[in-house]
Amino acid sequence: MVSSVQFVHDRAFILSTGDEIMTGQLQDSNARWLSAALIDEGILVAEHGAVGDVEKDLCDAILRAAAKAPLVIMSGGLGPTDGDLTREAICRAADDQLVLDPKLRSELAAMLARRGRELTPRQERQAFRPSRATAIPNAFGTAPGVHARIQTQAPWGLTDVFCLPGPPGELRPMFAAAVRPLLRPPQDRVVLTRLLHVVGMPEAECVQKLGELTKRDRVPLVGITASGGILTLRIRYEAREPNSPQGRAAAAARVDAVESEIRDRLGDHVMFTGAAGAIGGMDHLARQVIEMLRSGSAGPRTLAVVESCTGGMLGEMLTSISGSSSVFVGGFITYANALKERVGVLPETLACFGAVSAQTAREMALAGLGRSGADCCLAITGIAGPDGGSDAKPVGTVHIGLAWGSSLRGADIGSVPEVHSRHFLFTGDRADVRCRACVTALAMLRFLVLRGEASTPKLLWEV
Amino acid sequence: MVSSVQFVHDRAFILSTGDEIMTGQLQDSNARWLSAALIDEGILVAEHGAVGDVEKDLCDAILRAAAKAPLVIMSGGLGPTDGDLTREAICRAADDQLVLDPKLRSELAAMLARRGRELTPRQERQAFRPSRATAIPNAFGTAPGVHARIQTQAPWGLTDVFCLPGPPGELRPMFAAAVRPLLRPPQDRVVLTRLLHVVGMPEAECVQKLGELTKRDRVPLVGITASGGILTLRIRYEAREPNSPQGRAAAAARVDAVESEIRDRLGDHVMFTGAAGAIGGMDHLARQVIEMLRSGSAGPRTLAVVESCTGGMLGEMLTSISGSSSVFVGGFITYANALKERVGVLPETLACFGAVSAQTAREMALAGLGRSGADCCLAITGIAGPDGGSDAKPVGTVHIGLAWGSSLRGADIGSVPEVHSRHFLFTGDRADVRCRACVTALAMLRFLVLRGEASTPKLLWEV
Numbered sequence: 025m026v027s028s029v030q031f032v033h034d035r036a037f038i039l040s041t042g043d044e045i046m047t048g049q050l051q052d053s054n055a056r057w058l059s060a061a062l063i064d065e066g067i068l069v070a071e072h073g074a075v076g077d078v079e080k081d082l083c084d085a086i087l088r089a090a091a092k093a094p095l096v097i098m099s100g101g102l103g104p105t106d107g108d109l110t111r112e113a114i115c116r117a118a119d120d121q122l123v124l125d126p127k128l129r130s131e132l133a134a135m136l137a138r139r140g141r142e143l144t145p146r147q148e149r150q151a152f153r154p155s156r157a158t159a160i161p162n163a164f165g166t167a168p169g170v171h172a173r174i175q176t177q178a179p180w181g182l183t184d185v186f187c188l189p190g191p192p193g194e195l196r197p198m199f200a201a202a203v204r205p206l207l208r209p210p211q212d213r214v215v216l217t218r219l220l221h222v223v224g225m226p227e228a229e230c231v232q233k234l235g236e237l238t239k240r241d242r243v244p245l246v247g248i249t250a251s252g253g254i255l256t257l258r259i260r261y262e263a264r265e266p267n268s269p270q271g272r273a274a275a276a277a278r279v280d281a282v283e284s285e286i287r288d289r290l291g292d293h294v295m296f297t298g299a300a301g302a303i304g305g306m307d308h309l310a311r312q313v314i315e316m317l318r319s320g321s322a323g324p325r326t327l328a329v330v331e332s333c334t335g336g337m338l339g340e341m342l343t344s345i346s347g348s349s350s351v352f353v354g355g356f357i358t359y360a361n362a363l364k365e366r367v368g369v370l371p372e373t374l375a376c377f378g379a380v381s382a383q384t385a386r387e388m389a390l391a392g393l394g395r396s397g398a399d400c401c402l403a404i405t406g407i408a409g410p411d412g413g414s415d416a417k418p419v420g421t422v423h424i425g426l427a428w429g430s431s432l433r434g435a436d437i438g439s440v441p442e443v444h445s446r447h448f449l450f451t452g453d454r455a456d457v458r459c460r461a462c463v464t465a466l467a468m469l470r471f472l473v474l475r476g477e478a479s480t481p482k483l484l485w486e487v
Numbered sequence: 488m489v490s491s492v493q494f495v496h497d498r499a500f501i502l503s504t505g506d507e508i509m510t511g512q513l514q515d516s517n518a519r520w521l522s523a524a525l526i527d528e529g530i531l532v533a534e535h536g537a538v539g540d541v542e543k544d545l546c547d548a549i550l551r552a553a554a555k556a557p558l559v560i561m562s563g564g565l566g567p568t569d570g571d572l573t574r575e576a577i578c579r580a581a582d583d584q585l586v587l588d589p590k591l592r593s594e595l596a597a598m599l600a601r602r603g604r605e606l607t608p609r610q611e612r613q614a615f616r617p618s619r620a621t622a623i624p625n626a627f628g629t630a631p632g633v634h635a636r637i638q639t640q641a642p643w644g645l646t647d648v649f650c651l652p653g654p655p656g657e658l659r660p661m662f663a664a665a666v667r668p669l670l671r672p673p674q675d676r677v678v679l680t681r682l683l684h685v686v687g688m689p690e691a692e693c694v695q696k697l698g699e700l701t702k703r704d705r706v707p708l709v710g711i712t713a714s715g716g717i718l719t720l721r722i723r724y725e726a727r728e729p730n731s732p733q734g735r736a737a738a739a740a741r742v743d744a745v746e747s748e749i750r751d752r753l754g755d756h757v758m759f760t761g762a763a764g765a766i767g768g769m770d771h772l773a774r775q776v777i778e779m780l781r782s783g784s785a786g787p788r789t790l791a792v793v794e795s796c797t798g799g800m801l802g803e804m805l806t807s808i809s810g811s812s813s814v815f816v817g818g819f820i821t822y823a824n825a826l827k828e829r830v831g832v833l834p835e836t837l838a839c840f841g842a843v844s845a846q847t848a849r850e851m852a853l854a855g856l857g858r859s860g861a862d863c864c865l866a867i868t869g870i871a872g873p874d875g876g877s878d879a880k881p882v883g884t885v886h887i888g889l890a891w892g893s894s895l896r897g898a899d900i901g902s903v904p905e906v907h908s909r910h911f912l913f914t915g916d917r918a919d920v921r922c923r924a925c926v927t928a929l930a931m932l933r934f935l936v937l938r939g940e941a942s943t944p945k946l947l948w949e950v
Binding site for chain 2: 040042043044045046047048049050051052053055056057058059060061062063068069070071072073074075076077081085104105106107141144146147164191192193196217219228231232238239240247248249250251256258260326329331332333334335336337338339340342343344346347348349352353354355356357358359360362363366395396397408409410411451452453454455456458
């Protein structure tokens with residue numbers, strides 16, 4: 025008789041497969057996404073693993089994962105090529121064999137027919153599944169998933185193994201539609217995670233202000249991560265108590281209390297908060313800036329950008345957010361000096377001060393404001409490297425301009441646009457410098473709107 | 488007596504640590520980067536693992552990794568907070584204890600002093616190291632690395648464990664400066680990996696054309712991965728033979744032969760090739776387009792962009808490449824219709840056909856060409872979703888315009904700019920649609936330059 029304990033997924037193991045991951049050719053983004061999705065369901069992730077496309081290695085990894093956690097989520101290895109071995113490895117681990125699933129085969133043939141293609145013998149491989157496993161439908165690709173149960177020596181007996189295809193555009197909807205409904209988070213434990221993104225404060229100062237809140241033996245536990253100029257605080261509450269509405273409410277109250285304490289200590293450096301699976305700090309900052317402009321007390325305000333060294337990255341960040349069109353109008357990529365002049369930077373300014381200067385940043389911002397008709401405009405010009413640096417202007421030198429019309433802040437009077445620029449020396453490689461410049465530009469705008477020009481804080485890397 | 492076998496790093500285990508990784512808050516990019524760097528040194532990566540900030544779990548993971556491979560590279564857990572436990576876990580795994588390293592302490596104090604800060608007791612933790620381990624200097628941050636050797640039951644006895652800090656801007660230069668010189672790739676084995684990126688061909692067609700080349704028992708082995716509309720073929724040669732100049736030359740000849748066979752079968756769908764650690768297919772495509780325009784037989788040609796639904800992403804991709812300024816001049820982010828009109832799209836066009844239409848894409852491209860003075864201009868307008876779709880124009884509908892002057896291709900005559908547009912229906916979420924649109928735009932330009940307008944192939948997702 026099977027004990028009911030087997031049905032509790034108290035922790036998970038995430039296993040990725042693919043030679044392209046082991047050789048560093050492909051960034052595995054599924055482990056991160058699945059971790060956040062599981063945490064939001066109250067299931068802790070014990071371990072991540074990744075192995076190459078070798079059937080025995082994959083089988084060993086599946087058996088080890090199944091013995092470590094009652095829930096294993098795998099990604100990759102379900103394609104049509106000879107290097108796709110997840111189906112075979114599951115059979116080997118579960119002592120099962122592959123069978124042709126007629127329903128899968130006809131669905132596959134129909135999907136290919138809609139694309140004007142025929143089912144090749146190679147693609148027919150994808151219509152096979154382990155005989156005792158269930159197929160997971162894939163509406164976005166040709167690789168169905170597999171749900172198998174594997175016998176282990178662990179106390180819970182059977183482990184649920186869900187195999188999903190590697191492409192995130194297929195894995196994510198399949199997880200939501202077919203895996204999530206079958207998850208069984210423990211009912212004797214309450215887990216609650218909340219993230220707070222903090223901007224414009226060095227990590228050491230933040231740690232000092234938080235003091236005893238970051239001690240490892242505290243419940244809830246507070247962790248800190250720094251990335252690209254944004255600090256992320258992670259409040260995690262975990263306790264053995266009934267996962268009842270009352271239990272969850274009590275946990276939320278504890279987390280609320282810590283969040284409130286953190287907000288008291290860090291003030292408006294704290295941006296909005298989210299659940300564990302929330303988007304990263306950079307997306308969050310862009311989202312918050314859009315939200316602040318959209319819902320300002322004096323009505324919606326619009327934003328434009330003029331980008332030189334970031335070449336469109338700030339616009340890309342803003343427009344990665346669905347609904348950004350209510351605030352973001354667009355702008356200009358003035359990578360070459362000729363385009364800076366065409367937009368409105370004076371040739372004399374470029375000649376006297378150079379393209380990377382406070383003067384150029386200010387003129388870019390003012391020109392973008394005028395030409396776009398937006399209420400405010402961010403401009404970025406700098407030296408992202410690795411070439412182009414000098415003693416006077418080393419790699420990482422960036423000037424950020426911010427221009428705004430009287431329309432931006434209700435309190436302002438007069439109709440002449442205002443503009444200021446700030447000077448930064450970012451560390452890191454080309455990608456770091458560009459990314460930090462965009463984040464810092466958004467932080468400048470955020471503090472301008474929140475506090476007014478006079479009292480915006482000194483930002484990280486500001487010279 | 489220690490056998491010399493201990494000094495051969497024939498394979499590696501990459502271990503990441505951090506609660507922020509296990510909760511899905513942070514994307515671990517170090518495992519990918521380190522894998523590519525090791526493969527390029529001739530060291531295969533056997534496994535990736537990641538565990539949270541729990542000293543015992545970390546210690547167990549270190550011991551398991553050390554028993555699996557004679558080389559372990561760790562990232563994370565070296566910061567100043569109580570959640571940074573790599574130093575402690577190494578001590579536990581190696582039966583060692585932490586000691587204050589006076590040299591580390593004075594370097595740390597000096598680094599902080601240069602930033603106008605004092606060494607706090609918390610930060611002093613970073614000046615401790617396991618007594619028998621060596622510190623690895625960190626020029627870009629406050630966390631020194633650790634090089635320990637851990638006794639195992641495995642045949643090779645001692646395993647080299649290198650612990651590096653999590654931020655990539657610190658990990659990468661530390662790996663290059665301090666870890667790489669200590670690597671000892673096996674001398675009795677030759678490993679050679681080469682990547683080929685393939686554009687404008689469905690995976691099934693590519694697999695069919697490659698035929699027997701992709702069989703799993705072939706040497707060299709050919710693997711295929713699809714990502715964002717680009718296929719990446721991975722040729723891997725691995726054989727037990729002396730890693731001598733002759734052995735390496737023979738391996739290169741074998742790989743050359745396979746590459747040549749692939750190029751014969753796939754023609755100009757193959758883009759340039761690179762070593763295992765080469766950049767991804769999307770960067771590669773942008774790089775190749777820049778290189779084609781820079782080194783054209785009729786002299787360098789310039790490129791501009793006009794972006795609506797991608798909001799700057801195409802410019803970002805192009806400018807992520809150092810040296811792109813020789814070709815890319817910039818462009819316009821015409822997210823709002825008002826900016827499309829300001830750039831030069833006729834109000835009547837927007838009214839009659841809509842912002843997402845072939846007509847608008849063509850006018851955007853022509854306007855961008857004229858206003859930027861570039862030799863060619865790519866324009867993207869579409870519905871990235873999740874909102875904004877309709878039956879007539881579902882989410883994923885994208886029109887890409889390409890305009891070029893007579894200056895672009897030596898063979899063209901006449902001075903009137905030419906323009907065409909193509910219609911796509913991309914699958915996936917908002918991020919997928921945007922990314923695929925940018926990749927496809929670059930592929931359109933690539934085939935136009937290579938083949939001329941009349942014979943560019945049908946691209947993936949083209950309607």
